[in-house]
Amino acid sequence: MEQLAFIQRLFDYTEYKVQVAATFAALISAVCSFSSYVLGISGFLFLILFLIMLADYRTGILAAKKEKQVLTSKRGLQWVWKFGFYLIVLSLGLHMRLYCIENGLTMLDYPLKLAHFYILLHISNWELKSIDENLERMQVKFRIYKPFEVLFESLKNVITSKLSK
Numbered sequence: 001m002e003q004l005a006f007i008q009r010l011f012d013y014t015e016y017k018v019q020v021a022a023t024f025a026a027l028i029s030a031v032c033s034f035s036s037y038v039l040g041i042s043g044f045l046f047l048i049l050f051l052i053m054l055a056d057y058r059t060g061i062l063a064a065k066k067e068k069q070v071l072t073s074k075r076g077l078q079w080v081w082k083f084g085f086y087l088i089v090l091s092l093g094l095h096m097r098l099y100c101i102e103n104g105l106t107m108l109d110y111p112l113k114l115a116h117f118y119i120l121l122h123i124s125n126w127e128l129k130s131i132d133e134n135l136e137r138m139q140v141k142f143r144i145y146k147p148f149e150v151l152f153e154s155l156k157n158v159i160t161s162k163l164s165k
Contacts, residue, residue: 039087040094040116049120052127053083059134066138086123093119114159125152 012018032043039046057079064071093116100108125148132145 038094039090040097041090041120045120049086049124049127050083052124052131053079053086056127056130056134059131059138063134063137089119089123090116111163114162118156118159121152121155124148 013022028043031046035041035043035046041049057076060075061071064075093112097109097112097116100106100112128145128148132143135142135144
């Protein structure tokens, strides 16, 4: 029975490690639920979008510091508004799909799913382009945007051809 003593420690909620693990599990569950039920995207795609936007914000701050620009809270608040606007647009795309399904317009579900995914790709496109511009302002020739631009254009052509059929 000594081999199973670890099980008792797994459910001992007074231990700090268990509290931290439970907090992270609850946070991840809340983010995944929010992203799928409110935005219509998976938690993974939401995390990628958030990390891309965070990288854009960070590179913008570093580029502004390198150019010796004055950093204001107004510029930081613009990032919050932009992120909120993106979430609203994604949520509207999901709710438009759900509305069509509820009203018997199931033939529009597939084109609206493609449009919803395209919106997510387009937002990522804008943000990656902005990251690339910020890196160029810092004289870093990373060119993160070029491979994504090729991928984005090919996916854009595929989605456009599917929607035109």
